[in-house]
Amino acid sequence: MFKPIILCLSLVTAIPSTALAQATPSRSAFESGPCAVEIAPDEKIECGMLSVPENRAIADSRLIRLPVMIFRSRSSQPVADPVMFLTGGPGNSALTGQRSGRSNPFLDQRDQVLLEPRGARLSTPALDCPEIITAKREIAAGRLRAEAADDGLVAAASTCRARLVGAGADLNGYNSAEAADDIEDLRVALGYPQLNLYALSYGTRLALTVARRHPGSVKAMVLDSALPPEVGYDETATANTWRALNAVFDGCAVDPACAARWPNPRGDFETLVSRADSERLPFRLTDPSIHVRGAQVVQGVAAALQDPRRIPLIPRAVGDALAGRYEELAAWIGGAQDPASFSWGLRLSVWCGEEMPFENADRVRAQTAPVNGLGGIDPRAASPEMCDAWGVASAASSANEPVVSDTPTLILAGEFDPSTPPQWGRRLLANMPKAFFVLMPGLSHGASFNACGGRMAFDFINDPTAPPTLTCVSKLAGADFSASAAEQR
Template sequence: MRGCRRRASWMTTWSAASGTARGTVERRTGGPDTGSLGLTTRMRLPWGPVVAMCLLSWGAWAEATPTPPVPRFERGACPVEVVPGERIDCGLLVVPENRHKADSRSIRLPVMIFRSRAAKPATDPVLFMPGGPGGSAVQHRTSGKGNPFLDERDYILLEQRGAKFAQPALECPEINALKGEQAAGRLRGPAATAALSKALGRCRETLTSAGVDLDGYTTEATADDIEDLRKLLQLKTWNLFGMSYSTRLMLTVLRRHPTGVRSVLLDSVLPPEVNFDEVAGVNLLRSLHLVFDGCAVDRECGALYPDLPARFAKLVATADRRPLALKLDAAATGGKPVEVRGAQVVEALYSALHDPAAIPLIPRIIGDASEGRFERLTRLVQDNQGPSSFAFGLRYSVWCAEELPFENPARMAAQRAASLGLGGVDEAAASPEECRAWNVTAAPPVENTPVTSNVPTLIFAGEFDPDTPPEWSRRLLSAMPQAYSVEMRGRSHGASFHPCGLGIAMAFLRDPTRAPAVDCALKLRGADFSLSAHPAN
């Protein structure tokens, strides 16, 4: 899924090219300690016997030093610099790159274990993994302060295979830059698709020439990584917490490895059977209509903006005819011009829909911009500028294997149609042309079918989520009889990250066999659209 549009560029700590990590201690199997051979000038041996001794010594060393098993867990330094004094253990999960090939090379995945503050922590920690695919689980995770889960149990992060700090990382810098060009309106439509496809072909060549097996980077493989980590950490059971794309990942764990799962937390659900790219545009449109309707039924907002849908349509159409003259900060744009067309207007509102504090102000943003007052819209557009930070090789490996083979290209194209009224914005995660360039093996049909499970599961959905609508959360209930769905009014993508949601989650983890108390969720007022009618602060 597209994810947040606020992009940033960060230095990669782990080196995919060398296969090592700065500051990480790892066992090496590639060559003996030459000092043990005892070769000195005092021996005065002819070259033949010296060679024989070398071979004998090497054979004895190899026999005495077996190759470390895979999978394995190697304790070592953290992938990011952590706050001193906190109890954070780190290491690398070493697993096969392609689990379907007996001779596959090994890859290394960073693991961070934040230790509980409790005197007697629960024996079942939480494993959290973020959205994407292509986002990093460990980036910026420097401290456990403020994490309520640590009051009762350990909290574990696993970097997904191919993500930023994994070894190797499936990064495509040219794609990241092109995504920035799209955000700035300098690259769009068929030209954007063509440029991305060509760049993907080049990135694929670079990665495969370095020995990367792109078919190894799947949701199924990551689900197996998760199970390997549980066993290597000697955990009888644990609790899985998935956000956005990783909800699909955790559902795959339930399909493949349910025994070790005590409970599951899912936030902003992407079920495997939904065809995301076929409805990406209408999901966004659904959220915008919630805003339009919310304003209409609010006395103050409705009185000030009685024609909000018409204003929105006019704003997008105006920007498509002539790019809006926004005064953007040169530092945010890299000194390059930004063409704010209809797609950029819609992308800006898409970003606002992810921020619960900004959602009630969307009517004012649209109303002001429709009358030539662009201050609030400018800030949103500005925040969207710059290259993406995703590991796009991972993103395309997963999406082109597991989503595109089951999707209808005509329905996908309809999501970009001008008739949808969204300025031709493309909310799809990948296009058929891009996936042809990436050229990975299609996943088996099971990856596009619902998951059935009796594991206790708590599901959060945000009312205004433009990516994963609440209906997708509710649809899980028919196949998961021990699941509970909680819709958070006024919230969006990442609905549980709120005091009420976290409180419900904590209570659920204490006893997943009981229906959670959701009183605080029922009391949420939701978006107060009267704020759009108040004078700007």
């Protein structure tokens, strides 16, 4: 559920006139126009706007506008099927930060397309909720805790909902099914026979929804850090975090150097979290308004779990802090203070419509209990109370069922991913006979955003009938926990 550094893109030719002449369903239409983001001045990048109904279930639903970037192949004879990247979230922007494509290998053979998700930052309307981001910032800094934190998020969601609905938003129109139909409408408008979908995190759930609703339109998929629709994300958020932490602690235990320096990394972690909750530890952060308690310790470590460079250093950072040497972990805690800049209205509409109705509310509530040993952090995408305040209709039960598809698919998972565990990607194989699963050692969420993962994604989209070549995977060093035995510099 985190935003990657997505591949840079470029464009060299115009949209074919045949594409604009092709009718699109549901009153949707594409129109060429200026780019929604700043682009490299020396590259030919072509943009436009897709207009689609806000809620296709309502005949006279208003049209909303979604920015598009279309990047043509450098080839004089490109293949007909482009690649489309689907970002995570839900609530991330797909276009923000995209301005150049000189190093994008996909453009050697095919076009690449980006579509801003409905409700995201650059769409009209954008379902932004600064009230929720403000509350999340207070929670991250330890200034809003426990029941007060839950109440603050519910109040923020209520305020944001009232403002968006007052401005005319139909919040029931923002879900994965509508977003999948947006992608199909854009494909038809641009005249592409099929698409290749390259997706991250929540984007994998959206890609699976496209494959379910429009199976003939998808040639191949690359799913990085898979989020299948049938899993109960909020029910298992704490267990997923502990799975990744235990992988770290066990990795240290079997490394002779790490084990000699830190013989009980799991116990060190539990003791430090408990101690931070019982006394004010002198972390001496740059911002003195941050109250470091157990939750902030866990936040800092959880942020490191997302970074393959820091994963092997977790035993040292925790052990040093327990011994009164706070510098390394203090930097991690300070760096974990800015909450994700999701368009929270989009996030809640998707989650509260198609995920929360199918989860066990008591299990979801239990995820933040201090007894879980994580300082009471809230690793959920939303709470039942926030969804009650958001008040969108429940999706059909099919939205929460496994996707059955014969679309060729490459599934990549990171060994230490604390958000979408490898088991979730592997389970897709049961209903996808043409899928391949690859576990990436030493990596975390966003397992393809490295030279090896990128090469496998590139090769698979070029030939989705061939099993992935695992040579580079076999050469990945993995997490070297001996780094935790070295003194901090």
